[in-house]
Amino acid sequence: MTPTKPKDMLSIVIITKDTKELLQQLLHSIENDGSLKSFLKETVIIDNASADGTGDMVNNEFPWAKYVRNDKNMGFAASANQGINRSTGEYVLLLNSDTVLIEGEIAKMLKFMEENDDAGICGPQLVYPDMRLQRSSASIPSLLTEVFPFIGKKLSAISDQRPASNSDQRSSIIEPSGHSGLSLRAQRDGLSLRGAQRRGNLTNRIATALPRDDHKGDLPNVEHSTLNVEPIPLSGIDVPSLIGAAIMIRRSLFRELSGFDEQFFFFLEETDLCVRAQQSPIVSIDNRSSIIEPSGHSGLSLRGAQRRGNLTNRIATASPRDDHKGDLPDVEHRTLNVEHGSRPYRVVLLPDVKVIHLQGKTVGKNWIRGRIEYNISLYKFIRKHHSALYYRSFQAVRFLKSIVTILVLSLLPFLLIGKGTRRRYIYYWTLFLWHLSGCPPTTGLHSAA
Known part of the structure; x- marks a missing residue:
């Protein structure tokens, strides 16, 4: 299943700030994934002024990684652009430092992108260390999802509602030490392990991805149990947006979109990119068109042409003239109709x-x-993608929502409610005061940078 293209196919870009141990785990999982070696060109780390020794750790333990340190926190979007522009792979895998790769999984993402030219961005199913599913896609923020938030949650949860496939009853993927029966626990909680149950043996791949005993981190020690399943073809679900912890981007699309919008310091930069990607037309080629064919042969793959615009003039120039015979076979010239499709x-x-x-x-x-x-x-997202009236309406609805939530939670005894509800109460009070102060754009993570 590992793609066989030359070793300039994939660049990994990681953004980090003061997450040394998490980054260490991620780099070990990259290093231990044997399937990456045939197509990974480089791993670029953008460090936003970490003060926890991240640089020394990377330089001493992972000299194969390209380490770039910024003097200040540039924010996710600007750092992602910086890292991607320093890389050259045809595809870019953008990772948060709090991710860990499972052996062979990134090769599958790459294979999907190679086989689906109209896929501009793809993302994996994010999971917890015990393989419980996380939300991996998102709806697009709007007045509708603000007034009726369950709509957005339902849309983003569609991918988690497909039925699991049959697998050996012994199949639990990865379990904290001293515990067993993850698949039973998952069924009890309404969770689906369909992806892992449907394809391949994950046992060794997860063991390889997790840090060794001499590199302790946040992941628990694990036991491994047998997974016996038959592989099936990889499939994908079209979604409005992906969670940006791990996304693969086609470089040609990234350039066309001029990268991430750097007005987003943290959050929603990937949603903005996904929206713009889905508004960007791809290049289509008439089914009758083939570029140049050896006489008597047809069926030359046009995937590269489909991706890269109008090749007519370049092909005419590249084709051999009668007075310059060389190693190329005699060719027929056919009409190439390249146009921007809808x-x-x-x-x-x-x-x-x-x-x-x-x-x-x-x-x-x-x-x-x-x-x-x-x-x-x-x-910023609403203002960018909608009218001024829409933006003001959205802002008013969100402000009123914070007031209503505070009033409702104020009726509850503060000391008797759970920690999660108390945090929510504090958050909505903070949000309310932030609105009263005029929504200053420098009071979030930017102020702590």
């Missing part, structure tokens, strides 16, 4: 591909600033 690029979730995501570890103790930063990015 089909947009697709954004695709691959439920059968798994990447471990230690959700929330990169924000950590700055959770309240992180939530304000989300609102800052949310308003």
Whole structure:
């Protein structure tokens, strides 16, 4: 299943800030994934002014990685652009530092992109270390999803509702030490392990991805159990947007879109990119067209031409003239009708591909600033993609929503409610005060940079 193209096919770009141990786990999983060796050209790390020794760790333990340190926190979008522009692979895998790769999974993403030219961006099914599913796609923020939030949640959860396939009853994927029966636990909780149950033996691949005993991190020690299943073809689900912890981008599309919009410091930069990708028409070629064919032969693949615009003049120039015979066979010249079609690029979730995501570890103790930063990015997103009237209506609805939530939660005894509800109460009070202060754009994570 590993693609066989030359070793300039994939670049990995990782953004990090003060997550040394998490980054160490991720780099070990890259290093231990044997399937990457045939097509991975480079791994670029953009460090946003870490103060935890990240640079020394990378330089001493992973000298094969390209390490770039910024003097300040540039934000995710700007750092992603910086890293991608320093890389050259045909595809870019953009990773958060709190992810861990499972051996062979990235090769499947790459294979899907190679076989589906209209896929501009794809992402894996994100999972916890015990293989429970995480939300991996997202709806597009709008007045509708703001007033009726269950609509957005339902749309983003569609990929988690497909039925699991049959597998050996012994199949639990990865279990914390001292525990067993993950698949039974997952069934009890309504969780689906369909992707892992449908394809391949994950046992060795997960063992390889996890850190060794001499590199302890946030992942638990694990036991492995047998998974006996038959592989099936990889399929994808078109989604409005992906969660940006792990996404693969076609470089040609990235250039066409001029990269991430750097007004987004953190949050929703991937949603903005996905929206623009789905508005960007791909290049189509008439089914009758073939570029140049040896006499008596046909069926030359046009995938490269389909991706890269109008080749007519370049092909005419490249084809040998009668007075310059060389090694090329005699050729027939056919009409190449290349035109921009109405089909947009697709954004695709691959439920059968798994990447471990230690959700929330990169924000950590700055959770309240992180939530304000989300609102800052949310308003930037709405302002960018909608009219001024729509933006003001959205802002008013969100402000009123914070007031109503505070009033409802104020009726509950603060000391008797759970920790999650208390955090929600604090968050909505902070959001309310932030609105009263005029929604300053520098009070989120930017202020803690």
